[in-house]
Amino acid sequence: MIIDFSGRRVLVTGSTSGIGFATAKGFLAAGASVVVNGRSEVGVAAAVAWLRETQSSVTGFAGDLATETDCARLLAEQPDFDIVVNNLGIYEPRDFFDTPDSEWDRFFQTNVMSGVRLSRAYAAGMSKRGWGRIVFVSSESAINIPADMIHYGFTKTAQLAISRGLAKRLAGTGVTVNAVLPGPTLSDGVADMLKADVERTGDSLEKVAADFVAVNRSSSIIRRPATVEEVANMILYVGSEQASATTGAALRVDGGVVESLA
Known part of the structure; x- marks a missing residue:
């Protein structure tokens, strides 16, 4: 199978390191033009410089996409994408009884609302063009809610609900929406x-x-x-033309952690 993203414009949020960086690198290697994102100018500049050593079609956007303001700024600077990978996310072990409202809101805005806002912003253009891919990077913690990170697990489950519902909303448009569920990575x-x-x-x-x-x-x-590249491989597949019949799915890259046949 040869996956080719030539001519495709891709946004990968939270992509200055880890899974996001490996995903951006994979899209670039397959011919896409990619925008990488991180909160700091320094981090974004370093990621772009590293990627430009082998691929030139990469630019950066420094901003906190957990906020409405920076999401709007990104949309103004980059009005169209063919593929949006909602990878931005935070995690932190914390006992339920020690987790204040402010932390629940911080995790919700970062892990959930960033993807909601960006999908809402870019899906309409994809639909008009008759092709597009939206990928939410969730977690096996969406199914196996960790007792020491309930606030995190809740956001990852929310991503599954949004990706499934949005896939239905975009039925027949040529735009697919899926969730990828990494395990320990x-x-x-x-x-x-x-x-x-x-x-x-x-x-x-x-x-x-x-x-x-x-x-x-x-x-x-x-x-x-798993390695970050192994997770990125799944993200690239569901972003490809070859995955045109895969939508509304929750695709695990968890090494078999989840005890389920489906």
């Missing part, structure tokens, strides 16, 4: 979290990460975290 953030254990044990990052999965996600079938 060896992103930059996870690597930072495990750094102390790597230093303490002297083991490789990969070994420490596999041990972490064995303890915290014991149902994993691959018995290791």
